[in-house]
Amino acid sequence: MNTKEQIWSFLDEVMDPEIPVLSVRDLGIIRNVETDAAGTTVTITPTYTGCPATHIIEEDIRSKLKEKGVANFTIKTNISPAWTTDWISEEGRKKLKIYGIAPPEESTPDKSLVSNKPKVVHCPRCHSANTDMVSFFGSTPCKALYTCRDCKEPFDYFKCL
Template sequence: MVTLTPTQAAWRIAASVPDPEVPVLTIEDLGVLRAVEVDGTSVHVDITPTYSGCPAMDTIRDDVILALTAAGFDEVEVRLVLSPAWTTDWMTEAGKTKLAAYGIAPPSGRAAVSTGPIRLSLSVRCPRCGSLDTREVSHFGSTSCKALFECRACLEPFDHFKVH
């Protein structure tokens, strides 16, 4: 049997908190969970929003506090860390797979960096039928971090997690 350190145990608990907007993802899958530090029975957790002003952050903070206090930690502090800014590069491959299975096209490629070329997505694969014959209907989908697309093959609308 493997014994976890208090920090590893606290990380696992915080990492299991679901994203309130896409509940098939955890905050670890999304890359929002950045750090967990344990000092005795106190826990400090750092989270980074997917974009500035993300309305889900209050719920995520409350859910992390609830999960860790239910696990026996007396004091939980959740800090909002804005720098460096979140990027879809922080999403796990498991999270991207879960998005596709949920019907949301995961981000493709990597976020552009200032020292390299800017990558363009020439098409977005439909998460339902796999067709590349899709078009952007609206730059903003069900949340600001997603765009609304339509598949011309199966005629279904779907969200696409924007690369940023």
């Protein structure tokens, strides 16, 4: 039988399909790993309810655990408590930045309905604070589009949720 630590280390090898530098563990979507005589239970949580990657991630975890020879495992999905960007690990944030995606700046979305002053997001390439939001919505549900006024580079920002 595999220990919890082993299962966690296997999960470290499963990469997010949209952001392949982050493991599902870095992303913080693994809620829990339980092992007992009956087998292993991995509980995951979706980032966005409609995120098409959730299904792929589940399949990727399944094939990784099979490849590692883990017997009798089940994957459960749990939506509560809701995932927030706070669940992304420190390590994950560093990897995001190196990959060219600005990590989330704060934990929850700004509740002001009309945003006259969007929060300051630093360019992941030149670190300038002189950036503009192009759109709240980006290439995947979890990202917004920004552009840097100093180095002129467009970039993705992992928006706070």
